[in-house]
Amino acid sequence: MDKSRLINTFCDLVRIPSESPDDKEFIAYMENLLQKEGAKTRLDDFGNLVGKIPAKNSSSNEYVMFCCHGDTVKPGIGIEPVVEEKIIRSKGDTILGGDDKAGIAEIIEMLRSAKKHPPIEVVITRCEEIAPAGAEFLDYSLIDSKMGYVLDMDTPSDVITGGPTCIFYTVKFKGVPAHSGVSPEKGVSAIQAAAYAISNLRLGRIDHETTANVGVIKGGHSMNIIPEDAELAVECRSLNNETALKVFDEMKEIFNKAAKKFGATVSIDATTALEAYSIPKDAKVVQLAVSAMKKNGVTPDVKGIAGGTDATHINHNGIQTAVLGVGGRMMHSTEEYVIIDELVAITNIITTIVEDLA
Amino acid sequence: MNSQRLVDSFCEFVRISSETPNDKEFVSYMEKLLVKEGAKTVKDKFGNLIAKFPALNSTKKGSIAFGCHADTVKPGLGIEPVVKDGLITSKGETILGADDKAGIAEFLEAFRTAKKRPPIEFILTRCEEMATEGSFNMDYSLVDSKIGYILDEEGIDIVVVGAPTKFALYVEYSGVSAHASEPENGVSAIIPAAKAITMLKLGRIDHETTANVGIIEGGQVVNGIPDKVKLVAECRSCDHNKAVALSKEMERIFKLAADENNVKVDIKSEIKYYSFKISETHPVVKYAIDAMSKNGIKPITEVITGGLDANNFNRNGIVTATLGVGCRDIHTKEETAVVKDMETITKSLIDLIESLA
Numbered sequence: 001m002d003k004s005r006l007i008n009t010f011c012d013l014v015r016i017p018s019e020s021p022d023d024k025e026f027i028a029y030m031e032n033l034l035q036k037e038g039a040k041t042r043l044d045d046f047g048n049l050v051g052k053i054p055a056k057n058s059s060s061n062e063y064v065m066f067c068c069h070g071d072t073v074k075p076g077i078g079i080e081p082v083v084e085e086k087i088i089r090s091k092g093d094t095i096l097g098g099d100d101k102a103g104i105a106e107i108i109e110m111l112r113s114a115k116k117h118p119p120i121e122v123v124i125t126r127c128e129e130i131a132p133a134g135a136e137f138l139d140y141s142l143i144d145s146k147m148g149y150v151l152d153m154d155t156p157s158d159v160i161t162g163g164p165t166c167i168f169y170t171v172k173f174k175g176v177p178a179h180s181g182v183s184p185e186k187g188v189s190a191i192q193a194a195a196y197a198i199s200n201l202r203l204g205r206i207d208h209e210t211t212a213n214v215g216v217i218k219g220g221h222s223m224n225i226i227p228e229d230a231e232l233a234v235e236c237r238s239l240n241n242e243t244a245l246k247v248f249d250e251m252k253e254i255f256n257k258a259a260k261k262f263g264a265t266v267s268i269d270a271t272t273a274l275e276a277y278s279i280p281k282d283a284k285v286v287q288l289a290v291s292a293m294k295k296n297g298v299t300p301d302v303k304g305i306a307g308g309t310d311a312t313h314i315n316h317n318g319i320q321t322a323v324l325g326v327g328g329r330m331m332h333s334t335e336e337y338v339i340i341d342e343l344v345a346i347t348n349i350i351t352t353i354v355e356d357l358a
Numbered sequence: 359m360n361s362q363r364l365v366d367s368f369c370e371f372v373r374i375s376s377e378t379p380n381d382k383e384f385v386s387y388m389e390k391l392l393v394k395e396g397a398k399t400v401k402d403k404f405g406n407l408i409a410k411f412p413a414l415n416s417t418k419k420g421s422i423a424f425g426c427h428a429d430t431v432k433p434g435l436g437i438e439p440v441v442k443d444g445l446i447t448s449k450g451e452t453i454l455g456a457d458d459k460a461g462i463a464e465f466l467e468a469f470r471t472a473k474k475r476p477p478i479e480f481i482l483t484r485c486e487e488m489a490t491e492g493s494f495n496m497d498y499s500l501v502d503s504k505i506g507y508i509l510d511e512e513g514i515d516i517v518v519v520g521a522p523t524k525f526a527l528y529v530e531y532s533g534v535s536a537h538a539s540e541p542e543n544g545v546s547a548i549i550p551a552a553k554a555i556t557m558l559k560l561g562r563i564d565h566e567t568t569a570n571v572g573i574i575e576g577g578q579v580v581n582g583i584p585d586k587v588k589l590v591a592e593c594r595s596c597d598h599n600k601a602v603a604l605s606k607e608m609e610r611i612f613k614l615a616a617d618e619n620n621v622k623v624d625i626k627s628e629i630k631y632y633s634f635k636i637s638e639t640h641p642v643v644k645y646a647i648d649a650m651s652k653n654g655i656k657p658i659t660e661v662i663t664g665g666l667d668a669n670n671f672n673r674n675g676i677v678t679a680t681l682g683v684g685c686r687d688i689h690t691k692e693e694t695a696v697v698k699d700m701e702t703i704t705k706s707l708i709d710l711i712e713s714l715a
Binding site: 185192216222226307 | 522537538539540546548549551552553561562569570571572574575576577578579580581582583584587590591592662663664665
């Protein structure tokens with residue numbers, strides 16, 4: 001493990017902008033870099049990168065996958081990393097891009113410093129930060145691994161073994177416009193129907209693993225017109241798939257009832273849905289991570305989370321995949337930074353994992 | 359009356375764009391034109407134009423106001439009028455602008471034709487389409503008239519004798535943003551907004567009173583608890599006191615919803631215009647009815663539910679009725695002016711001006 005090489009790799013990576021969906025240049029850079037590390041590379045139709053690295057000092061022919069996403073949120077153009085004693089941050093006018101390039105740098109350093117490893121597949125997905133996510137469209141026929149790790153959480157102790165069912169949907173109420181002062185009798189207010197529905201929804205925390213939210217509302221365009229349109233962006237999520245579906249049904253019924261009450265119509269379109277997954281705690285992919293952490297003095301924190309990651313899609317495609325940390329904090333903000341000791345710790349943990357698999 | 363000159367003036371006016379609030383160029387154009395017609399002109403601070411014409415063949419001292427507005431709604435750039443079969447329309451990509459340039463053309467033609475007249479103040483207001491902002495902010499010390507007429511309705515037979523008080527309410531709820539999967543860390547601003555709207559009485563409240571929530575906007579992403587929601591509401595009543603009471607009640611409910619849901623709320627309540635009611639026996643109404651009847655129009659006096667420049671004129675001591683200009687489908691690309699109606703209105707205006715001399 002070469003700490004300064006790890007830091008340099010990381011800084012090189014974040015200097016290449018890859019705001020989603022404009023991450024193709026970065027993917028091309030990564031393809032070149034992986035080839036130099038001995039990988040055979042392929043891009044799938046969506047532009048996701050798969051690099052295959054042969055085993056080293058190992059007769060194992062069982063692939064293990066390491067996956068990160070190549071894109072960043074905004075503002076991510078012209079990132080200039082500032083390396084301080086303990087952390088690396090941006091100059092302040094951009095994000096840092098540690099999400100998820102810290103993970104990529106750690107994988108590269110692992111490939112360079114592991115004394116032995118089984119065949120490895122490195123997958124760099126596109127557009128994780130926006131829909132449609134690259135992992136959703138990854139060509140899984142290109143991948144041989146049966147297990148793997150996504151590096152996309154915060155701390156070295158994170159071992160994520162489950163993710164929620166997320167149902168994102170839009171609700172469009174349509175009423176009848178009318179001049180509000182002249183002939184309100186002729187109008188049907190879409191805003192009123194939407195407001196009535198929202199007032200009747202269960203929102204926020206529903207149970208220990210379930211939440212619901214109306215994130216966006218937009219309706220009407222003029223003070224003196226009874227609003228014809230009101231549009232909502234709504235989600236519900238649960239670590240329990242059945243609960244999520246039940247809450248979604250309940251919400252739909254409330255929207256329909258509200259429309260009916262006011263004489264409006266409503267259309268509901270589920271835009272994105274992730275289905276919950278859960279890996280058993282005694283699965284090999286979890287046990288290997290737990291053991292590697294302990295060997296490196298880190299106390300593992302094995303848990304499910306309420307956010308969706310690439311791992312949701314990957315697990316549903318038959319590759320048992322846990323999510324590990326990358327050593328970053330304050331992601332998605334210009335205050336984002338990575339902790340150098342954690343970059344080192346995670347590199348050591350994944351190095352231990354591949355050496356144990358060799 | 360010269361019908362061709364009337365139509366030509368009208369077409370010339372609508373070709374000069376004056377989308378609210380970018381109507382200053384058109385006001386300047388009109389100022390030059392009115393000066394050529396013999397007016398002394400003055401603009402107030404807001405840019406409203408007042409053109410004073412002396413009496414003609416008359417010893418009347420008291421002046422009469424005639425008012426139109428200079429601005430149009432959108433889309434009003436590059437208007438090309440098409441005159442066909444006695445109708446004037448736009449080419450289809452814009453409004454026509456008969457609202458209110460037909461009124462300007464009719465006044466001008468009537469003024470040019472009338473053989474006698476009292477002193478006249480022609481008032482061209484700005485930004486009428488922005489809730490009568492121009493006449494709301496006008497410097498009425500520049501106006502001498504005690505009675506007046508505004509030309510700004512569609513039909514030829516209407517005489518508006520009353521209009522409501524209107525309040526606009528701008529409400530902003532502020533909660534705390536958080537990721538939707540961590541609701542304990544956030545407070546939604548959409549929830550109190552929705553609860554308030556649900557508690558409000560909206561639509562028709564009584565025969566002269568209405569309320570509406572016209573715009574709502576809040577939140578940015580589906581997976582974020584929204585920390586800001588803005589909404590715009592209004593209420594109006596032809597009874598000023600009812601409008602005041604209703605606006606206060608709406609404010610109370612907006613606050614109540616904020617308190618019950620632990621968010622902050624900022625409410626701005628603005629009176630947009632004040633109600634007025636002119637007696638149907640008032641001379642300003644009688645003169646108009648007589649002139650219209652002479653030209654075969656059956657006048658209808660009406661209390662309307664919208665705001666007009668006349669609300670502000672009446673509030674500032676000018677007893678003002680509002681008359682039609684002879685167009686239809688205003689505020690749409692199908693807006694149409696009817697040449698025959700424009701002629702009839704011009705003729706009644708000539709009779710009106712001469713009868714006041």
